[in-house]
Amino acid sequence: MSENGKPAVFAITATPATGKTGRFVTVASNGVGELFRDVIDLNSAISRKRFINGAMHAAYPDLPLDDGPAEVRAEMDRQIATLAKCPPGAVTPSAEAGQAEEDLRVAELAKMTDDVKAEAEAMLRDPKLLERVSADIEAIGVVGEKKNRLLLYLAGTSSQLARPISVIVRGGSSSGKSFSPIE
Numbered sequence: 001m002s003e004n005g006k007p008a009v010f011a012i013t014a015t016p017a018t019g020k021t022g023r024f025v026t027v028a029s030n031g032v033g034e035l036f037r038d039v040i041d042l043n044s045a046i047s048r049k050r051f052i053n054g055a056m057h058a059a060y061p062d063l064p065l066d067d068g069p070a071e072v073r074a075e076m077d078r079q080i081a082t083l084a085k086c087p088p089g090a091v092t093p094s095a096e097a098g099q100a101e102e103d104l105r106v107a108e109l110a111k112m113t114d115d116v117k118a119e120a121e122a123m124l125r126d127p128k129l130l131e132r133v134s135a136d137i138e139a140i141g142v143v144g145e146k147k148n149r150l151l152l153y154l155a156g157t158s159s160q161l162a163r164p165i166s167v168i169v170r171g172g173s174s175s176g177k178s179f180s181p182i183e
Helices: 045-059 070-085 093-097 104-111 114-125 129-139 146-160
Strands: 011-016 024-029 034-040
Touching: 011 070, 024 045, 024 070, 034 045, 045 070, 114 129, 129 146
Parallel strands: none
Antiparallel strands: 011 024, 024 034
16 A cells, blocks of 8 residues: 555556567566566466566565455556557567668559559459469469468468468478478
8 A cells, every 4th residue: 555545556667578579578666666577478368467466466565465456456457458559669660670661562552553453452352362362372283281271371461461470380291391382
């Protein structure tokens, strides 16, 4: 409790942990100084709970571990959830380049003729787009594995998104996991 009898208020800050992708040095401060520090995954409920328990124990050492003012716990969880939505130090494409650079894809799109743009837009609206993609992949030599080839196609195209996805491919020895028909 603070001096006025109300639950203490903590400010939560987070900075990217060096060499630990997706992990953040997270600090709970009480206005006087640092109260608790840990390296956590902001998106992990277990990490958040462990951090909050540690901060609560530092603030209220005489109380049982899962005790303490519920509103303080809820506020700490809200602050961490807010940090998770837009992680500190998130790299944007322009920040990664070190300067505000124009996206080359936008420039190339501007060069595209109207008829090509219209055809591309029609293809993207086609409800059978993935079936067409699957057929094209099969035409270049990938037989079977329909779900896997579409999953890998979608993972590959996600590279154009702000948060691309990644995939781990597993299979038997010499089953063609790294085969590329493109030379």
